[in-house]
Amino acid sequence: MKSVGVIVEYNPFHNGHKYHIDETRKKTNADCVVAIMSGNFLQRGEPALVSKWSRTKMALEAGIDIVIELPYAFATQKAETFANGAISLLNALHCDEVCFGSEHGTINEFIMTVDFMKKHQETFDKYLKEAIKEGNSYPKAASLAYLSLSNDEKYLDLSKPNNILGYHYVKAIIEQKSKLIATTIKRTSAEYHDEVFTHTSIASATSIRKALFSTKGNLDEIKNFLPETTLSLLTAYYDEYKQFHQWEDYFGLFKYRLLTSNPAELALIYEVEEGIENRLLSTIKVSTSFKDFIERIKTKRYTWTRLQRLCLHVLTHTTKNEMLNIKENKSASYIRLLGMSQKGQKYLNLIKKKVDLPIISKLSAHKDDLLHLDSKATQAYLSIFPEPLRSKLLHDEYSTPPIRYNEKNNFFIQ
Incomplete structure (x- = not known):
């Protein structure tokens, strides 16, 4: 087959x-x-x-x-x-x-761009660091660094979200020495x-x-x-x-997580970097909704998506140590x-x-350590339901074929 x-x-x-x-x-x-x-x-x-x-x-x-x-x-x-x-x-x-x-919409340019970036990785990293120092978010800095390398039409537009994902799929196939054939x-x-x-x-x-x-x-x-x-x-x-x-359903639990944590504890959470834990703690005290909270802490450097992921890891209490083997193994x-x-x-x-x-x-x-993260995520996802429904759904998660x-x-x- x-x-x-x-x-x-x-x-x-x-x-x-x-x-x-x-x-x-x-x-x-x-x-x-x-x-x-x-x-x-x-x-x-x-x-x-x-x-x-x-x-x-x-x-x-x-x-x-x-x-x-x-x-x-x-x-x-x-x-x-x-x-x-x-x-x-x-x-x-x-x-x-x-x-x-x-x-x-065509695959050749994905392959060519991955090859191009591999050959110019050192220069790209240099441009990327410069763009980040100027206060840009990582996605914006990466896009600017890529544009600085080449404006040639034969390469991809890496400002588009699905092109970015596709580029990384092709890159992963090559790096993992996979036999997968990519098409788009x-x-x-x-x-x-x-x-x-x-x-x-x-x-x-x-x-x-x-x-x-x-x-x-x-x-x-x-x-x-x-x-x-x-x-x-x-x-x-x-x-x-x-x-x-939606996120607003989880705001009460998220707020509780922050208000019962100190800066040192928050600094252990995955994606909490550069002292942002202090800003999280001061901002949550005056925020009345999740949307209000994100709007207050969003900056040019921190995109809405990055902040949502950071908040999610706070909600699920996912630590940097728990994510370590992901960075090492990539699979x-x-x-x-x-x-x-x-x-x-x-x-x-x-x-x-x-x-x-x-x-x-x-x-x-x-x-499995990674499976443990899935379990915590499920518990967080189901936390908004009343009992006994929550316990029933959690039991189903462990026992459902x-x-x-x-x-x-x-x-x-x-």
Whole structure:
């Protein structure tokens, strides 16, 4: 069986994602599509709209055959680390190809740019340090440093978010000496950061979430941009839990975390650097919401996304020491299986003897330092629910087997 990987968040799954899956199948002629999907917290340092289990069902109904969780330690980090973790999992699963969406749309320039940057790494690092010293955020400084190296049109525009991710996927493939073949599909109609609808059926996940929260859970305004299966699962989630997740739901717990910590304790948290712990502590005392807090501490140097990730690590109490082995190894140490179709199960049966990493179907059956971070993240994600629901959901997280999807009859077994 030929397999292709996609690296996703599905927050939530929308028509653009369905287009990506369909085009990926056409372009690669793959029999099995494997999704490496972020768990309950995402790369921009925010909670997923609905749980990873609900998003797994969205993916399976839309044509994904296997859903693997990208561990928290990779899913909530900058593009390079995010890409390393995802590519390492596709390698472990012996995927033949990886297909990602990008603003650029053709793969050759990604490969050329990775090669170009490798040859000019020392000069790039010099420009980068200069740009950071001028007070720019890391993403802005990196973009300026890259522009200082070359304005040649044959190289990528690395100011675009999906081009940046794609660049790091290709870079990770090369550095990990992977046999993965990279290919890309051009994004259509909506940009990643678009906050308003600009098309009749395709919209960014950002604009969909914004509309959803502004209408307090009313799905009417977004229904044209989502498959029926996503609409049904979102409705079911809201009916059962009476909410969609956003940072404001966690502000009380986050504020408690800060107010019961001292500067020395905060300095141990991952991404708390350069004395910002003192600013966090002074600002939280006068902040009335998460949005208010971020707006007060945001500077040219610290982007909204970086601050959200920092705050997330405070919320989950993720320390620098806990993240150390990520920086050293750059790869996942287990495969957390969230769901599979019948075709996906067939693929796993074919490759399981060749897979070197443990495939985890139940959290309670395995111990791992990175898995411990996933457990803490789940506890934080579920903390906003009342008892006894919270304890029930936490128990389910440890005992629930992967979701199995019968694509012929359209039903789930969990």
